Amino acid sequence: MLDRIMEWIADYGTVIVFATILIESSGLPVPGESMLVAAGVLAGQGRIGFWEILLAAWAGGALGDNVGYALGRRYGRGFVYRYAGRFGISKSQVARLEQRFLKRGPPIILFARFIFILRQLAGFLAGTARMPYGRFSFYNVLGAGLWPAAYCGGAYLLGAAVEQYLAMGRWVFAAVGLCFVVALGLTIHRFLREIRSEAGKEDGGLPPEPDASSQ
Template sequence: MMNVNDLISNYGYYAVFLVIGLESVGIPLPGETVLIAAATYAATSGNLNIWVIFAAAAAGAILGDNVGYWIGNKGGYKLARKYGPKIHLDERKLKVGRYMFDRHGGKVVFFGRFVSVLRTFAAFLAGTVRMSWPRFLLYNALGGLVWSAIYAFGFYAAGNTLKQLSGIVNYVAIGIAVVVVVVVFLVVRRQTNLLADKAEAAYPGPLE
C-alpha cells in the first residue's frame, strides 16, 4: 500500500490538491499530513516548487470546502428537516444552529481549517445551517490561504525538524478544539431557551 511519501514523490502537486480537496469535502483523509510531506519533500529534494504546493493546497482547501458547503446546503439541510425530529433535531434547534453560525460561523470556518475534525466537517455544517455563502466564502478563502501558507512555507523552511514536531502540535490543537467544543456545548445547553428566542426573533415563522 502506497504511503504518504510515495504518494508525494509519484504524484506531487496533484496529490496535494486532490487529498486536501477531498478532505475538505467531508472525506476523512490526511490532508494536513500530505501538505507537510510535500513541503518537506520540496525542501529536502528540490523536486517540487513550494509556491506551486502552496497554490495546490489553497485551491484544494477552498474548492473542496465549497463543494462540502453545497452538499450541506442542498442535501444536509433537507435531511435535517426531514429526519431531524427523529433524533430530536427539530426546527427550533435548526434555527439555533443557523443563529449561531450567522454570528460565529466565520470563526468556525476560519479556525476550523487548523483542526482536523473541524476541517473535515465545518463546511458541510455551514451549508446545512444555511450560513450566508458570501460570508462563508470569505472566511473559507482566508482560512485556506493562511493555513496553506503556514504549513507549506513553515515546513519548507524547517524541513524535517518541524515535521518531527507536527504530531505534538496536532495533539495540542485537538485538545484545544475538544475543550472549546465542550465549553460551547455547555453554554448552548444552558442558554438553549434564550438562544431559541433570539433565533425565532431573527428568523420568524417556519424555515424555508
C-alpha cells in the same frame, strides 16, 4: 505513511496535493495533513516548488469546501430535519442553532481547517445553515490559505534537515494544532453556552403548570 506519501508527491507533483486536499475538504477523510507535511519536506529539500505546493493546497481546500457548502445547502437541512428528531431535537431548536451558527460560525469556518472531522464538515455545516455565500467564501479562502501555510511552511523549514529534526517537527506541528484547537474550543463553548442561555430564558418564560390539587 509519510514516506509513501512523499513518493506519491515525487511522482505526481502538485496534482496529487491538489486532489487530496480537494477530496478531504469536500467531506471525505483522506490524509490531508500528512500530505501537506510531506510536500513541505520535499520542497525544503528542493525536490518540488514550495509556492506550487502551497497554491495547489490552497486551491484544493477552497474549492473542496465549496463542494461541501453546495451539498449542505442542497441536502443538509432535509438531512438534519430527518434525523434530529431521533435525538430529541425539534425543528425550532434546529432553527435556533442555525441562527447562532450564522453569528458564531465564521471563526469556526476559519479554525476548522486545523481539526480533523471539522475540516471535512465545515463547508457542509455552513451550507446547511444557509450562511451567506460571501461571508463563507471570505473565511473559507482565508482558512484554506492559513492551514497549508502553517503545516507545509513548517515542514519546509525542516525539510533540509528532516532526518535529524522530523521528531521535533512533529511537536511543532502539534503545538500549532493545539493553539487552533483551544481557539476553536473556546468559540464552540461560547456558542453552546449562548444556546443553553436562550433555552433557559424560553423555559423560564413559560406559564406555570396548573396545580392539579387546586382543581
